[in-house]
Amino acid sequence: MAGEHSDESPGGGIRSWLKKPVVWLGGIVVAALGIAITNALVPWFGGLIDRATERGDVVTVVDAQPYRSDEVGGTVAFPPDRSFDEADLAQINASDDRFAYLVDAGASPVGRAFVRILLEGNRSDGVRIVDAGIDRDCAEPLDGSLFVEPPGGAEESIRLDFDLDADDPVATTEGGDGQPAQFFPAQTISLAEDEQVPLIVTAATTEQSCEFRVRFTVLHGDDETSVLVPDAAEPPFRVTAQIDERAYDSVFLGGVACGGGDFVRASDEYFATGIEPACQG
Structure with missing residues (x-):
């Protein structure tokens, strides 16, 4: 219909295609950072748990x-x-x-x-x-x-x-x-x-x-x-x-x-x- 906008238009299709790799790449970066941060925090959390569960005099x-x-x-x-x-x-x-x-x-x-x-x-x-x-x-x-x-x-x-x-x-x-x-x-x-x-x-x-x-x-x-x-x-x-x-x-x-x-x-x-x-x- 006249006046309606569709991403299926040539211009809209190009813009949609350009956005998807950015989202995809951003997801990879966030996931990678999440793994790195998690790995870095594992020893810290482990030590925290050890200290929290240890009992008695030092x-x-x-x-x-x-x-x-x-x-x-x-x-x-x-x-x-x-x-x-x-x-x-x-x-x-x-x-x-x-x-x-x-x-x-x-x-x-x-x-x-x-x-x-x-x-x-x-x-x-x-x-x-x-x-x-x-x-x-x-x-x-x-x-x-x-x-x-x-x-x-x-x-x-x-x-x-x-x-x-x-x-x-x-x-x-x-x-x-x-x-x-x-x-x-x-x-x-x-x-x-x-x-x-x-x-x-x-x-x-x-x-x-x-x-x-x-x-x-x-x-x-x-x-x-x-x-x-x-x-x-x-x-x-x-x-x-x-x-x-x-x-x-x-x-x-x-x-x-x-x-x-x-x-x-x-x-x-x-x-x-x-x-x-x-x-x-």
């Missing part, structure tokens, strides 16, 4: 135990409200691990406490331990019963040492010159998922008696968290300063202090001469 504490070090021996002290009779002494001497027995009974290592801590990474994209500190509660040195078991050799280990008498204890390790060097932030500890790292932490005092926990600062991506060892639900680690042996309520000598044998109660002669007759022969 670092798992597999084990944390005080132990007898060959460097300082197994000398321990008790508060004054704990006494020992001959039956108690027999039980101590009969135990497979006298140091562990005494610590479990409430003793504090004297001078320096050694702790083995086993940590495990708990994130698929890994974490880093970037710092370590000490939470402490200190009082006067213990002066109850002293169990003397000197060291029998030397021990060399990579470890984190803390001076509890310092105003702000920081983790140190032995430097190349043999002197203490601050461990963090010059060094960090990386942990992949399920990777384990054993650490030796020591805490020393010459002035006081302390309960303490180790606080690790852990970086996961941009998030920083703290992991307390042992946690608040568990008993803390302990250490006490060495004082004059005559100031203790009682002293027991064992190991190399008594011919390599069992603990015996120190006699008056020991305090007068430094020699215990029961440990001779």
